[in-house]
Amino acid sequence: MTEFSDVTVTTIKHESDCVVSLVLEHPLDSPLPEWQPGAHVDVLLPNGLVRQYSLCSEPGEPQWRLAVLHEVSGRGGSDFVHNELxxxxxxxxRGPRNNFALGPAPEYLFIAGGIGITPILPMVRQADRSGVPWRLVYLGRSRQSMAFLDELGVYGDKVEVHADDESGRYALAEVLEQPEAGFHLYTCGPGPLLKAIQRYINPWVDQSRFHYERFVGDPADAGAATAPAAGDHEFVVELNDGQEIDVPVGTTILAALGSAGVRVLSSCQEGICGTCETGVLAGEVDHRDSLLSEGERAAMDTMMICVSRCKGRRLVLDL
Known part of the structure; x- marks a missing residue:
């Protein structure tokens, strides 16, 4: 994976009562790497935490903009951004990387839940420029908690803003129970929203029209990705220097490496962010992440060591 590069936080702005945006610039005023809607970057904060944030500025601009939700019960990243940065x-x-790219479609329906608006915002701009019909449903607890409402206001009735404290739970069935519709659905939000959407689109004949990204893991699934599964067994991980590390049942590769003093950057520890992606030189991977495509899994040359394991007895990692 690419190395981390220095950038400077030039602007911090409150976008709602719980979201701030950060503008990042190259320290020498050079343009930052190009990206497309749906891309995110890994950010290594001064307190040592790594977090992933979607880019929500305009592709082609020399600066990047990120948005960060203050998660009071989180693990310290957003609290640092809101209170100390x-x-x-x-x-x-590090990045950008894009696991949520906007593809061509005859029509788009975007559904954003809370901070999930961040990857959707540049998608909306691109769809509008392309002239393809589109609609955005933006869901939040309250209008005060929802970022970028002013920016979205220029699109008029193409954007439907729904605040739970004003109107209760949104009726997803009205927009999703259309198996014959031709739109592609792009959605980002918390796990419960994505699960609800999945239930409604199960009757769709063409499931390839559904594209999604989780910003955070579903609390209901917390620990599920790393819980021991039937057939799990102990195996050995070999590193570039020849060091061999045992990985017992119930222990992740990431945790085993940490116990042996081998530090690998990680963030979600649920197989959804890609921070701990590691090259595989030999061995058969038991992939358990939510990121890699079927082709990438079949290649057996990379893995997410926070959740995935070994099908055999030995893995050789590019570490």
Missing amino acids: LPGTKVQV
């Missing part, structure tokens, strides 16, 4: 601070970034 200051303009002028240098952070490190």
Whole structure:
């Protein structure tokens, strides 16, 4: 994977009562790498935490913009951004990477839940420029919690803003129980929203029209990805220097490496962010992530060591 590079946080702005945006610039004022809607970057914060944030600025601009939700019960990343990060601070970034790219379609339906608006916002702009029919349903707890409402206001009735404290739970069935419709659905939000959407689109004949990204893991599924499964067994991980590390049942590769003093950057520890993606030099991987495509899994040359395991007795990793 690419190395981290320095950038400077030049602007911090409150976008709602719980979301701030960060503008990042190259320290030498050079343009930052190009990206397309749906891309995200890994951010290494000054406190040592790594977090993933979708880019929500305009592709082609020399700066990047990110948006960060303050998660009071989170693991410290958003709290640091909201309470300690200051303009002028240098952070490190890696990427961009895109597991949620906007593909061609005759029509788009976008559904964003809360902070899930961040990857959807540049998609909306691109769809609007292309002239393809589109519609956005933006869901939130309250209008005060929802970021970028002013920016979305220019699109008029193409954007439907729904706040639960005003109107109760949104009726997803009205927009999704259309198995014959031709639109492609792009959605980002918390796990419960994605599960509800999946139930409605199960009757769709063409499931390839459904594209989604989770911003955070579903609390209801917390620990499921790393829980021991039937048939799990102990195996050995070999590193570039010849060091061999045992990985017992019930222990992830990431945890086993950490116990042996081998530090690998990680964030979600649920197989949904890609921070711990590691090259595989030999061995058969038991993939358990939610990121890699079937082709990438079949290639057996990379894995997410926070959740995936070994089908055999030995893995040789590019570490």
